[in-house]
Each structure stands twice: as structure tokens, then as C-alpha cells.
Amino acid sequence: MTLTANWSYPNAIRFGAGRINELPDACAAAGIKKPLLVTDKGLAPLPITAQALDIMEAAGLGRGIFSEVDPNPTEVNLDAGLEVYRAGGHDGVIAFGGGSGLDLGKMVAFMAGQTRPVWDFEDVGDWWTRADSDAIAPIIAVPTTAGTGSEVGRASVLTNSETHEKKIIFHPKVLPTVVIADPELTVGMPPMITAGTGMDAFAHCLEAFCSPHFHPMSQGIALEGLRLVKEYLPRAYKDGTDIEARGQMMAAAAMGAVAFQKGLGAIHALSHPIGAMYNTHHGTTNAVVMQPVLQYNRDAIEERIERAAAYLGIEGGFDGFYAFVGELNNSLGIPANLTELGVTDPDKEAIIKGALADPSTGGNPVEMTEDNTRALLDACF
Structure with a gap:
């Protein structure tokens, strides 16, 4: 093709x-x-x-x-x-x-x-x-x-x-x-940037797919975007000259940004203030907080994630999808938590304040409060 x-x-x-x-x-x-x-x-x-x-x-x-x-x-x-x-x-x-x-x-x-x-x-x-x-x-x-x-x-x-x-x-x-x-x-992109930017596209698709707002067009685009990242990001990371993988990832990135007209959520609500305060790479930060946010939203998104997992060929429903995200991050050399990312002396109150003020909070499936956002942030370290 x-x-x-x-x-x-x-x-x-x-x-x-x-x-x-x-x-x-x-x-x-x-x-x-x-x-x-x-x-x-x-x-x-x-x-x-x-x-x-x-x-x-x-x-x-x-x-x-x-x-x-x-x-x-x-x-x-x-x-x-x-x-x-x-x-x-x-x-x-x-x-x-x-x-x-x-x-x-x-x-x-x-x-x-x-x-x-x-x-x-x-x-x-x-x-x-x-x-x-x-x-x-x-x-x-x-x-x-x-x-x-x-x-x-x-x-x-x-x-x-x-x-x-x-x-x-x-x-x-x-x-x-x-x-x-x-x-x-995009062929000359170093593996680390390939990984971080690719996981940014994945985060856009994932949050759009989980957003509670009504936008069926974005919903469909988000789901196929997730599939493209799952199939082609590991290939692009492994071999930067794989032009098919590079092309499919470029399509997935555009799809993620179209899809998030439906909304973003806690992943971006956290990564925006963290990136602004500690100058971390945006997509990599999204990847680091992704698993804690999935757990945080579990009650509201479990059924939806089960449907996505089935489409993506991931067994085990929500738990299988959660494990897949961890394995994907690990295979791409993504830091395991915010401490490993370099956020070693965090001003947690400032991050929480920034997260709650971020427009992305409006698209999160669970209402973000000071208390549950603090617990979420703790889980990211």
C-alpha cells in the first residue's frame, strides 16, 4: 500500500x-x-x-x-x-x-x-x-x-x-x-523523541476515547489512532528508517489531535503544569502519568476500555490494557515515574493547583478535586 x-x-x-x-x-x-x-x-x-x-x-x-x-x-x-x-x-x-x-x-x-x-x-x-x-x-x-x-x-x-x-x-x-x-x-528523530512524541499521540487518542462528552466521530478516530500507535510505534522506535511505520505514526498524531476535540483529561491536566514548572518533555510526561490516571478513572472507564482492548487485540479487559501500557512504556525506555523523569523536589501543591485550573480537567471522566488529585499525583512518584 x-x-x-x-x-x-x-x-x-x-x-x-x-x-x-x-x-x-x-x-x-x-x-x-x-x-x-x-x-x-x-x-x-x-x-x-x-x-x-x-x-x-x-x-x-x-x-x-x-x-x-x-x-x-x-x-x-x-x-x-x-x-x-x-x-x-x-x-x-x-x-x-x-x-x-x-x-x-x-x-x-x-x-x-x-x-x-x-x-x-x-x-x-x-x-x-x-x-x-x-x-x-x-x-x-x-x-x-x-x-x-x-x-x-x-x-x-x-x-x-x-x-x-x-x-x-x-x-x-x-x-x-x-x-x-x-x-x-521524521526519519532522523532520535529514539527517545520518537517514543515521547508517539506516546503523546497515544495519550491524545486515549483521553479523547475516554472523555464523557458526546462526539462519535472523534470516538472512532481515537480508537483507530490507538491501534496505529500500538502497531507502528514499536517499529518506528526500533528502526527510525522504517518509512511505513513513520508514516502511520504521522497519521496517528494527526488523528489524536482531531480526536481530542472531544476532550482531554487528567493525563494532560497533570503534564501541563509539570512541564511548565520542571521543563519535562510533554509526551514523555504524558506516558509517565498514564497508568496512574487509568487507575484513577477506572470506575468510570472500565467498560469503555474493555471495548478498546478487544478492538486492539489485547486480552484481559481493563487489566490487560493497563498492563499493555506499562509494557509499551517499558519497551520504549519511558521513565517508570515522575522521580525517574527528573521531578525530584516537587511543589505538589503548585502542581495540584495548576492541574485543577487546566482546561483539560473538564474532559476527565471522574471529577477532579483537590483531594483525589493529590492522591493521583502521589501515585505518579
Whole structure:
């Protein structure tokens, strides 16, 4: 089976090996003549980034780049990116990379023409209507990992550098105009990042599947996304050049992000404040807290997980699925708990406060309270 396709769900996605060469055509489709490529510090010096810049330059699009992006991007990174965008006279953004590069690139395009501070557009009620929609620049998204699925999302996660809180900034027009999903760009991902980003996709699918909200479309997408990660993440981890596994994981990542329109839950409610305070890798943190959260939600999700386990070919119902998650984490070299992850002197009260304030709590199957969240957090150490 050839893993090449054009999808228009939820945006225009050009999926397949080698399709990075279509970058100029994608820019033309989005009406971009002078793009700024936004990526992170780690990706900037790599061959795949040079390749993208060469393709841009050969097409007369220049080779504008901004790469001062931290693993957990902040408003400081955003301000620096906006300065480069405006000074260079750019008219659109190529968001290039994993979650951090994609999220910050989307925010540069979003904020380029706004006059209010970014925090005024947090995903609260209808705050997004405060933005000037006409001033949002077009976005091309080029994922280079297979985890966040930010390329098909209408929001970005931004860490407030002063309060160390992660905030979700939302607007419908933050959805990229065109996505180039080229699995060849993910071949150089180190095993550790392959594991962490892959488990991020798994967490998105799992939490969406367990969320109590009504959204049957997302439910189905989440279930098949779980299957793809189960089948292909071990292969991609074992052999980074397995292009079929890389492609299927790229699809699973996009599916997870589409599915979590149905909601996230306690996994993300914990990992957001932990990542903001201790700078841990987001997907890896999700993987570390996954088993404790499954146990925490057991009474509410047992029957649903039994159905998922049957579809995934996992025997033993809930207990079998729980054991599978532990075995998968172990096989991928994921730390066994938060202490092993490096969170050695935790401010548990601050984590609990952050978790309960996180919008992901609303999608958890069990109502999160101060007491039961404390017990959950203790179980993660």
C-alpha cells in the first residue's frame, strides 16, 4: 500500500514521502509570497531544515528563518519571533517542527496583526472573538515529529514565563491553511523523541476515547489512532528508517489531535503544569502519568476500555490494557515515574493547583478535586 494521499480533513493535508518538495505550491495555495520559517533551536541546524530553506529559496520565496524557540515555548519567544516577522516584511508563516515549532509558528502568524496581548485570547469562553480575524497571517504546517498533531489544531500551547503556567490560545483561523505531512522528515528523530512524541499521540487518542462528552466521530478516530500507535510505534522506535511505520505514526498524531476535540483529561491536566514548572518533555510526561490516571478513572472507564482492548487485540479487559501500557512504556525506555523523569523536589501543591485550573480537567471522566488529585499525583512518584 502506498502511503500517499491528499486529505481535506480538517484542513488540506498533503501526505506522503517526498512531499516537502511541494512547499512552494503550498505557499502559492495559501497566498504566501515571503514566508518566515519558524522552528526550534534543535532543528535549525539539521539537514531537513536546510532542505526546506533551499526549496523556498529556489522558488523565490527567500530563506527567512526564526529558531529561538524553547522546548516549552513562551511569550518571550513569541515577541522575538514577531519582531523578526515584522522586520522582514513577511506575509505568512511556515511552522516547521514538533509541537514547539508548530505552536509558536502558529502564534506568530496569529499575533502578527493583533494589538492586544496574547493572553487576552486564552481558550476561555468566547475570548477568541476579541481577535481581529482579518489580521491573521496564513500558515503552512510541516510536522517533523509524530506526536502533538498541532498541524491540524486551532490552538497553541504557550507557557507564561513569569507564572510558569501553560495557557491554550485558541482561534479558528489558527488552523493551518495547508499541511505537508512528509514522513521522510521524521526519519532522523532520535529514539527517545520518537517514543515521547508517539506516546503523546497515544495519550491524545486515549483521553479523547475516554472523555464523557458526546462526539462519535472523534470516538472512532481515537480508537483507530490507538491501534496505529500500538502497531507502528514499536517499529518506528526500533528502526527510525522504517518509512511505513513513520508514516502511520504521522497519521496517528494527526488523528489524536482531531480526536481530542472531544476532550482531554487528567493525563494532560497533570503534564501541563509539570512541564511548565520542571521543563519535562510533554509526551514523555504524558506516558509517565498514564497508568496512574487509568487507575484513577477506572470506575468510570472500565467498560469503555474493555471495548478498546478487544478492538486492539489485547486480552484481559481493563487489566490487560493497563498492563499493555506499562509494557509499551517499558519497551520504549519511558521513565517508570515522575522521580525517574527528573521531578525530584516537587511543589505538589503548585502542581495540584495548576492541574485543577487546566482546561483539560473538564474532559476527565471522574471529577477532579483537590483531594483525589493529590492522591493521583502521589501515585505518579
